[in-house]
Amino acid sequence: MIPFTFSFAFVYFTQIFITIIPEDYWCQVPELAQLDSGQRQLLAIPKTNDGTFESCKMYDVNYTELLQAGTKIADPTWPITECRNGWEYDFSDIPYPSIATELNWVCSHDAYPHYAVAIFFCGSIVGGLIFGWVADHFGRKPALVGTNLTGFVASVATVLATNFWQFAVCRFFVGIAFDNCFTMMYILVLEYVGPSWRTFVANMNIAIFFTIATTGLPWIAYFTKNWQLLTIITSMTLLIGAVVLFIVPESAxxxxxxxxxxxxxxxxxxxxxxxxxxxxxxxxxxxxxxxxxxxxxxxxxxDYTVLDLFKTPRLRKNTILLILIWMTISLLFDGHVRQIGNLGLDPFITFSVAAATEFPADTLLTCTLDIWGRRWYAFGSLVLSGLFSILSSLVDSKKIAAVLAIIGRFLVNISLNIGLQYSAEVLPTVVRAQGVALVHIMGYVAAILSPGIIYLNVFNVKLPFIVLGIIGILGGSLSIFLPETLDEDLPDTLEDGEEFGRHQKIHHAPCCGKQIVETIA
Structure with a gap:
């Protein structure tokens, strides 16, 4: 599972660092090229109400005449226009040009990186449909090889993109590999592991190697200082899919x-x-x-298809609940990943610190999930993540807001790993890959909304975390209506799936053994 965990992390997060834009940028004025950047700003760039320089506007004057006259500071009464000759970027916080800065995805085009994320998740929807069906009809291994090779080819092709639509098409096909490049292996392994080791195997690999991959990725970007090279390096783990046929056994x-x-x-x-x-x-x-x-x-x-999950009442209820909960988790996780970079702190450090929460979250989960169970754990982690998201939006200090947001990220990491394991345990073998793919597809649908939620910071920097917090609380509350899977054998047939958990009550928390609410059947 190790290389596939790296692929999972790199496919998901690399796009952040190949489209990253420095916080400070301003209109380029070719006539002032001989001046240093500070002098160019003083002469050509208007100031905002809070005293910072505008990013998308410049003075509409004859700069050649101003230089000849010896003018060094702008007159605020001069006429103003939009940028006409591109932009300059302050690369002191982001030490390399990304494709977004090379193609000037700022100002009137500042939504392009968000569109690219949405298109990436559209590819994930297609990939989930295709490879979920392949996995249940032709085996886990063909699906695993296909999704990894698709992602590798599309990642390499990304470096050749010279405009937004070429980039978007490449990222669509990279999206086809997410998160099937890992999930197919995850399902295959869980189908071999007995109940007593299921939680350990499902979570400690992610705890260790997903953490290494995600905390290391920003520094690969930082030290390579080249978005094309970064793309190539992070795509190499996907090549493992080409040799998996000779190493990994098919699911017995x-x-x-x-x-x-x-x-x-x-x-x-x-x-x-x-x-x-x-x-x-x-x-x-x-x-x-x-x-x-x-x-x-x-x-x-x-002849079973994913539609069979909706033909009987209890299996239908469980499938819909898994979908809604995973949509919540996906939106909350993706929102935290992207919004933490908007807190005004060093994006490489804050990303690494937030990503490092994966290890303690998964270690805690591994030690306690088989004691506390899935249901109430999912409920508590999601609701608390939502509460900390809201709290982070209510404080003025950037550092305190970052700490609260990182705690929220820690909690949603727990939710994510519970959700990964939960759907693979509740859905029956005959449609497990298709069912897990459907659940994840709906998560991608939710994640398409994430860039829009993050874009709300244009209007108010507090809005994204408020919206994410409310979603987390509402989605987490649904978890208590799922069956508990602790120490249960995986259901194999649709009949097993329909009967799964029928004997349970909406349950005592396994750690204290006290019933809380009567049966929901």
Whole structure:
């Protein structure tokens, strides 16, 4: 899972650093090229009400005549116009030009980076539909290889983009790889792991290697100082998908569900040898008999689609709840990632500090999820994340606001990892990849709205976190209506999925064992 975790992080976050724009920029005036930047601003750029220089306006005067007359400071009564010759950028805080600064995605074009993010998530919707279907019909491995190679080719093509639409098309195809480049491997691994180790395997890989990838990414950008090179470097992990066919075994659980039982047994015998175990052959005979019997009972399973999740009442309810909760998590997570960069502090440091919260969040989750359970943990982490998001918008100090926002990010990290595991545990094997893909697709739909929410800071810097906080509280409240999956076997058939959790009550918290509310069936 390790290289796929790096791919997951790089595919998601690299676009932030290849479209990053310095905080300070102003109109370029070719006639003043011989002056230093401070003198150019004093002579050519009007000031705002708070005394800073305008980013999108310049004085509409004859600068050649002004230089000849020895004028060094602008007269505020001069006429003003929009920038006519491009922009200059202060690269002291962002030490390299990005594609956004090279193509001047500022002022009237300042929404282009946000559009590019939305287009990226549109690609994710298409990728989820395609590769979720591939994974359930042709196997987890073909889907894993296909999504990684698609992302690699599109990432490399990104460096050739010379205008917004070329860039947007490339990022659409990179989006097809997100987050399928990781999720397919995640599903495959979880389909091998028993309940007692499921939480550890699902979360500690993310805790360690996702944290390394995300905290390191800003500094790869900082020291390469080249957005094209950054794009190439971060795409290399996707090449692992090309060799996965020779390393990773297909999911034995999926093979059994497809009546390819002998292939599954071959794989398990390899595991037996590697793990130095010795099982009685009668165990495999019993597996073969049981699997054939189940296959006859559910012969129509090959035609199952994601629509089957909505045909029975409890499975439909659980699927809709998973969708709504994951939409909340996706919007909250993506919003925190992008809004923290707008707090007016060093973007490389704040991104790394916020990303570093992944390790303690996932470590805490790994140690406590199998004690506290999924349901109330998801509820608490999402609601508290929403509350801290709102609190960060109510303080005036940038540093205190950043601390509160980072706590909110810590909590939404917990929610994200619960959500990843929750959907893979609740949905049945025969449509698990399609179902998880559908849940994630709807998360991408929600994430498309994230750039719009972050763009609200143009009107008021406090608005994005207020909106994100309200969404977190509302979405988190839905978690208590899902079944608890702690120590439960994964459902395999649609019938298993419909019955899953029927015996439960809306539950005592497993750590204290006290019932809170009666059954919702």
């Amino acid at each position: 659980r999926w093979l059994v569900s497809e009546e390819r039982i002998d292939e599954a047994i071959v794989i398990m015998k390899k595991f037996e040898k590697v793990n130095k175990k010795n099982f009685d052959p009668i165990i495999y005979d019993r597996l073969r008999q049981t699997a054939h019997r189940e296959a006859l009972k559910h012969k129509e399973h090959k």
